[in-house]
Structures are given as structure tokens and as C-alpha cells.
Amino acid sequence: MRDPFERICSFNQSRDAQFTAMKYTLMTSSAFRFFRGSCHLYYEDLAAQQTWSDLTTTWICGDLHVENFGSYRSRHQVVYFDLNDFDEAILAHPTWDVSRFICSIFLAGKALNITDENLKIIAEQLLDEYIKALAFGKAYAVEKETVDGMLKKYIQMVSERDFIEFIETHSVLDKKTQQRYLKIDQKKYFKIDSKKRYAELISMFTTYLNPPAQQPIIRWQVLDVAVRVAGTGSIGLDRYVFLVYDSDNKNYILFDVKQAQTSSLSLSPFFKIEQPEWTDQAQRIQFIQTLMQYETPAELSRLDFNGQAYIVKALQPEQDKIDFKQCMDKPKKFTDACYNMARLIAYAQLRSAGRKGSSNADELINFAQDAALWKTQLLKYTYNYAQQVEQDYQSFCKSYAAVMADSSKASK
Known part of the structure; x- marks a missing residue:
């Protein structure tokens, strides 16, 4: 049935x-x-x-x-x-x-x-x-x-589209501390309730953006992180948005970091096409995206966190879909x-x-x-x-x- x-x-x-x-x-x-x-x-x-x-x-x-x-x-x-x-x-x-x-x-x-x-x-x-x-x-x-x-x-x-307006739409400036934070709207962005998890994510992404070989210089300052909800099919997987300050160029950047899982197509018992072996599922996604797109989006990469693979990309004001x-x-x-x-x-x-x-x-x-x-x-x-x-x-x-x-x- x-x-x-x-x-x-x-x-x-x-x-x-x-x-x-x-x-x-x-x-x-x-x-x-x-x-x-x-x-x-x-x-x-x-x-x-x-x-x-x-x-x-x-x-x-x-x-x-x-x-x-x-x-x-x-x-x-x-x-x-x-x-x-x-x-x-x-x-x-x-x-x-x-x-x-x-x-x-x-x-x-x-x-x-x-x-x-x-x-x-x-x-x-x-x-x-x-x-x-x-x-x-x-x-x-x-x-x-x-x-x-x-x-x-x-x-x-x-x-x-204006990049500064884009950043201001997604974040807010604390006038007392002059620190910028993400706007938690309970629709697209959600607060991370666990202080431990929040600190781990900030530390992980700071190290990712500023590899040990480049330290003690810290170019990328990770200011905030929240759970991000977007699309439909991927909802429920780990997904975060990071607010980052680029001290070299004096501007802010938003990064989307999404958990990579096995393609659901390969889970079908009727699917018989042999696949290449991947180091992890983020490698699969990045490799195929690089092959299929004429040019990949800026900052497309991948990272590992607590045994899970994630796809990383910069969020942009130009990133949008047609209004049908x-x-x-x-x-x-x-x-x-x-x-x-x-x-x-x-x-x-x-x-x-x-x-x-x-x-x-x-x-x-x-x-x-x-x-x-x-x-x-x-x-x-x-x-x-x-x-x-x-x-x-x-x-x-x-x-x-x-x-x-x-x-x-x-x-x-």
C-alpha cells in the first residue's frame, strides 16, 4: 500500500x-x-x-x-x-x-x-x-x-543589489558595544540555545578561516552564529549561518555551512549505477557542482566538524531565485x-x-x-x-x- x-x-x-x-x-x-x-x-x-x-x-x-x-x-x-x-x-x-x-x-x-x-x-x-x-x-x-x-x-x-544593505538586513549593530550580531527571526535564523555548542562552532569556524599556519594573524573574526533554515528538502539537517568580519577588506561576510549527507537517490533499492568512492559526502557535492556549473560561487569549500562533513559557501545579495x-x-x-x-x-x-x-x-x-x-x-x-x-x-x-x-x- x-x-x-x-x-x-x-x-x-x-x-x-x-x-x-x-x-x-x-x-x-x-x-x-x-x-x-x-x-x-x-x-x-x-x-x-x-x-x-x-x-x-x-x-x-x-x-x-x-x-x-x-x-x-x-x-x-x-x-x-x-x-x-x-x-x-x-x-x-x-x-x-x-x-x-x-x-x-x-x-x-x-x-x-x-x-x-x-x-x-x-x-x-x-x-x-x-x-x-x-x-x-x-x-x-x-x-x-x-x-x-x-x-x-x-x-x-x-x-x-547593495552589499551593505544586504548585511544590515541580516544583522544588527549593538550601539553600546559596536558589535554586529545576526538577526534571530525564528523563521530563517534561530538561536543556538547551548552555550557550549555555540562556543564550539565559533572556535571551529575561526580555526577553519584562520588556519594554524597563518596564525598569530587573525584576518577573519567570527562574530556570531545561528541555525539557518532554507529551502525545503534539506530542513532538519545541521545548517548554520556565520557572521564574519574581514579585517583586511574592512567588510562583513555571511557564510552558509550545511551538513552533507548521502544522496537519497542512491538509497533506492532499485538504483544500480555504480558511484565513485568519495572521501566524504561534501567532496561529492563540491566535485559535482564544480563539474556542472559554468563557474562556482565565491568561497565554495568544505570542512569537517565532529565527524560530519559540511559544504561552505558565502551568502550573497546576488543569490536569489526567480519570483514566479x-x-x-x-x-x-x-x-x-x-x-x-x-x-x-x-x-x-x-x-x-x-x-x-x-x-x-x-x-x-x-x-x-x-x-x-x-x-x-x-x-x-x-x-x-x-x-x-x-x-x-x-x-x-x-x-x-x-x-x-x-x-x-x-x-x-
Whole structure:
């Protein structure tokens, strides 16, 4: 019997209970948010039920949907738009990323009040863009000089954001001590209640930024740390935001430090593709992200803390996602917003071709040229699976409401 609530609870049982409850509440807000928080369900089902043949392999994002594309500034100070979440990244079939992306088109589009008829047209158009880009065989970058329409305006807007305003939005200056602290809003940032844990984190990150070989000079002063909640799928894992002062450049920086876990795709009993051996899961994420993105975000690195591996990156005012509310009731605008996303999937696969078990570029090109063999089946499967997600969402909401009601009665 299919029980999405039980499957989701089983998958998340090792995570922090306080934040897992927050994750479940967010997942009840819409079918699309539910989809974002249950990547493991999608691939458990796809691995067992795939209706088309795909013998090629490539590096995939693993949790690809329209909210996992966004902007960021590279170490060269250029703002790019690209795939931006690699927690689930793994060696798999190229159509796996594409199918999840197309499924997200149906779910996000429905939330934008776009009809099924229009969404089927949009899905096919976007799949054709992916196929055409993959068949062409050359990977490009997406930056404001190379795009137009809604995405060009979006990249231009985020490029002009003020860094000082960004820091002041996320922190506050104590006028007495002239010390800056993070703003604890109980939504995105949460206080670390354990003084011991707080001190350990400050000490660990100070040593990480200022290695013993560079001491006694302390360039990076770690001023504060808080628990950070962002996205949906990763909620419940250890995640922190650090406020740091760079004494050389006289400015503040925010660092996101997120626990790295095994990709949920590889946990499926139906998943059979052999993976490289990794030193730790943070190495996997950093390696694949470096392969697939045209340029990586500034300060991307990894660290170890108490036996756990973490991914480190700088938070930036340029780091953002498209506001899809602008596409409400506007199928053409929704297509415009997602047009380059479809192409970026192909570019990322071509960029990482031939590395550590991935099919080479010629094999991927041939696969795209034979798209007539699998395109129709993929579109049909993803549309039908979007309907399955809607049913799973309703079932999850009903079960979660019953659990919360029982919990409320027991507390009285």
C-alpha cells in the first residue's frame, strides 16, 4: 500500500525533530512544496517505474526543479544564473534530471493557475529546448549579456543589489558595544540555545578561516552564529549561518555551512549505477557542482566538524531565485522564465561529460538525436506522475493533520 506520510517520516527520522516538524508544515502548503521536500519519493518511484530506455549516464543535480535554479556571483565577480543545489547530485541517467524538472513544470504551473492544456505545450517546448541544446553539443553560460526577456531583467536587478544593505538586513549593530550580531527571526535564523555548542562552532569556524599556519594573524573574526533554515528538502539537517568580519577588506561576510549527507537517490533499492568512492559526502557535492556549473560561487569549500562533513559557501545579495508569482495566469511568461533552465540542464551535462563514469559528449549528443525513441514516454510519465504527486500531497496532509490533532489531545 502506498503511504507517502510513512515513507517521508521514515526517510527523515534521523533529522532534528524541531526542524523536521517545520519541514512537514511547509510541505503541507502546496503540492509543489511537497514535491520539493520529497525528492526521495520521486526517484524511488522512477527507478522502479521508468517507461523509456536511457542507457547513457551523466552527472545530475538530483533534485532538479524550477526553484533550484538561481543567481550567484562567482569569484570573478560576475553574476551567473545556473543550477544551484547539488545536495542530491549523483551519477545517473540524463533523463532523470529532465523528468523531475518537467514534472516541476506541471506542479509549479498549476499553482500559477496555468491550464493543463497550456502546461503540456510548455513542457514539450522546454523538453525540445533541452534536446536541441544537448544535440548541439556545446555548453554555454547564462549571464545578463547572453540572455533577454524576463531573465535578463532579473539578472540585472540582482547584479545591482547593495552589499551593505544586504548585511544590515541580516544583522544588527549593538550601539553600546559596536558589535554586529545576526538577526534571530525564528523563521530563517534561530538561536543556538547551548552555550557550549555555540562556543564550539565559533572556535571551529575561526580555526577553519584562520588556519594554524597563518596564525598569530587573525584576518577573519567570527562574530556570531545561528541555525539557518532554507529551502525545503534539506530542513532538519545541521545548517548554520556565520557572521564574519574581514579585517583586511574592512567588510562583513555571511557564510552558509550545511551538513552533507548521502544522496537519497542512491538509497533506492532499485538504483544500480555504480558511484565513485568519495572521501566524504561534501567532496561529492563540491566535485559535482564544480563539474556542472559554468563557474562556482565565491568561497565554495568544505570542512569537517565532529565527524560530519559540511559544504561552505558565502551568502550573497546576488543569490536569489526567480519570483514566479509574476507568471500567475501568464503561460507565455512562465515559458520565458523557464526557457534557459531547460538549456542549462543540457549545458551542465555536456560540461561534465566523460568524467568519472559519465558518458562522453558524443554519446550524449547521439542520445539527444535519438530523442524520438523516448521523448513521448517521458512527457507522459511526468504528467501522470504530477497527478500522483497531487494525490500523495493530499494523503500526506490528511495524515499529518491527524498526527497533529492526536499530539494536541495528548498534551492537554
